[in-house]
Amino acid sequence: MKKVIQETPRIKRFLLSPEEGFRLPAFSAGSHITTYVSGRECHYSLVSSPEDRKVYELAVLLEEGSKGGSLYWHHHIHEGDQVDISDPKNHFPLSDRAKHHIFFAAGIGITPFMAMMAQLRANSGSFELHYAARSKDQCAFYEDIVRQYPGESQFYFSKDNCRMTPEILEKQPIGTHVYFCGPEAMINQFSNAAKSNGYPEGSIHFERFAPKKPTDPKSFEVELKKSGRILNVPEDETLLDVILRAGIRAPYSCRVGECGTCELQVLKGEIDHYDSCLTEGEKREQNVMLACVSRALSSKLVLNV
Amino acid sequence: MDRKSQSRSELKFISGKRHYLLYADKDGYPYLRPIVDELIKNNLPFELIFNVDREHDVIERLSGQKMGCYLYAAGHWNMIERLNRSAEGVGFSTEEMQLMMTSGEPKTVFCSRCHKIQQAKDSGMTCTHCGLELSVSEHYSSYHKAYLGYPV
Numbered sequence: 001m002k003k004v005i006q007e008t009p010r011i012k013r014f015l016l017s018p019e020e021g022f023r024l025p026a027f028s029a030g031s032h033i034t035t036y037v038s039g040r041e042c043h044y045s046l047v048s049s050p051e052d053r054k055v056y057e058l059a060v061l062l063e064e065g066s067k068g069g070s071l072y073w074h075h076h077i078h079e080g081d082q083v084d085i086s087d088p089k090n091h092f093p094l095s096d097r098a099k100h101h102i103f104f105a106a107g108i109g110i111t112p113f114m115a116m117m118a119q120l121r122a123n124s125g126s127f128e129l130h131y132a133a134r135s136k137d138q139c140a141f142y143e144d145i146v147r148q149y150p151g152e153s154q155f156y157f158s159k160d161n162c163r164m165t166p167e168i169l170e171k172q173p174i175g176t177h178v179y180f181c182g183p184e185a186m187i188n189q190f191s192n193a194a195k196s197n198g199y200p201e202g203s204i205h206f207e208r209f210a211p212k213k214p215t216d217p218k219s220f221e222v223e224l225k226k227s228g229r230i231l232n233v234p235e236d237e238t239l240l241d242v243i244l245r246a247g248i249r250a251p252y253s254c255r256v257g258e259c260g261t262c263e264l265q266v267l268k269g270e271i272d273h274y275d276s277c278l279t280e281g282e283k284r285e286q287n288v289m290l291a292c293v294s295r296a297l298s299s300k301l302v303l304n305v
Numbered sequence: 306m307d308r309k310s311q312s313r314s315e316l317k318f319i320s321g322k323r324h325y326l327l328y329a330d331k332d333g334y335p336y337l338r339p340i341v342d343e344l345i346k347n348n349l350p351f352e353l354i355f356n357v358d359r360e361h362d363v364i365e366r367l368s369g370q371k372m373g374c375y376l377y378a379a380g381h382w383n384m385i386e387r388l389n390r391s392a393e394g395v396g397f398s399t400e401e402m403q404l405m406m407t408s409g410e411p412k413t414v415f416c417s418r419c420h421k422i423q424q425a426k427d428s429g430m431t432c433t434h435c436g437l438e439l440s441v442s443e444h445y446s447s448y449h450k451a452y453l454g455y456p457v
Contacts, residue, residue, distance in 0.1 A: 099396040175396015198322040198373025200400030
């Protein structure tokens with residue numbers, strides 16, 4: 001840990017540099033890394049410019065009521081500490097077909113866009129940022145954004161009764177791609193507005209930091225066809241957690257239902273989908289599910305595992 | 306281009322768009338007619354242009370469109386090729402257009418995966434040998450006497 005900066009009352013910035021003699025892996029804007037602290041895996045977007053191979057920068061929001069990763073990061077990680085991290089992975093890349101990129105950030109959702117704006121600026125790409133926060137002093141990276149992107153950024157502080165609204169999506173030129181990152185409600189509102197404005201699916205991009213919450217989670221059973229094992233998935237755990245704890249080496253990555261890495265084949269049972277990866281057609285076919293977020297409508301699922 | 310529409314005999318009406326832009330020539334208009342009827346029936350805003358303007362005018366009209374615009378075209382290979390190139394150049398994605406070639410010389414195409422050579426009537430096609438979806442480029446091989454088809 002090279003440096004820790006208190007950015008806002010609840011957000012800290014962490015600058016990580018590699019051990020002596022090593023160079024950090026290259027990454028593309030929108031990437032995140034997995035950090036391994038206190039026995040937990042936490043994913044954080046890389047905030048730093050992809051041009052900089054000497055430092056990775058993260059920004060961590062201290063979650064209300066946190067008992068895990070963000071609490072540990074805020075209270076137990078100090079300059080000079082060693083931290084284990086993964087290679088960067090990107091489930092939220094910039095589109096290389098876009099003529100113009102519009103970023104919509106709410107709160108800590110600004111983090112992936114910091115790297116995106118740096119990358120686009122380096123490549124003379126066209127972009128604009130719309131960033132909602134409670135107030136200026138709770139707006140992470142405000143000074144950096146105003147200094148580096150004064151003509152491209154617009155702020156909306158709810159304390160001043162200034163709201164970021166989907167009307168921004170109207171009348172944008174053809175070739176515009178829109179990107180959303182923030183709370184679930186904001187992503188849903190703006191994604192739906194984009195679709196209502198006729199944006200094709202491929203021009204709408206979003207990244208969730210937390211999975212969609214099931215409306216009324218119930219426990220269910222799963223039968224693993226290949227081994228014959230029966231497992232119970234309690235209402236407060238995911239299928240992925242249960243099968244990993246059972247010692248099954250199931251692949252996974254994002255844990256928020258976006259990347260598709262944890263897709264499993266379902267042979268029998270009714271799936272309750274909560275992901276944003278499978279198409280509507282794939283969901284209707286009821287023969288695959290993402291284990292990190294989806295559950296069962298029936299009392300039992302039979303999996304081809 | 307929307308590969309599925311090119312292999313069908315009809316264009317599919319896509320609802321939920323803010324504006325529709327249609328190009329046709331004399332041979333292509335009958336294929337666009339059902340789309341026009343649907344637009345009129347639903348009182349949806351559209352522009353219908355017969356015969357492709359000069360390339361400069363095409364680019365100017367296309368680049369002036371807003372998100373929520375959907376592009377249809379039906380006609381000669383030359384018109385479709387020009388529209389496809391211009392539309393992609395200004396930012397239309399394959400989800401935002403359906404282009405149908407109704408007349409013109411079929412091209413000989415070299416599949417970049419299996420290297421088999423076959424006829425193509427559209428600028429997008431499926432290789433009849435290996436099933437790969439191909440986009441037919443302007444790169445011509447005098448050795449193979451065929452245009453390169455690269456993966457979509």
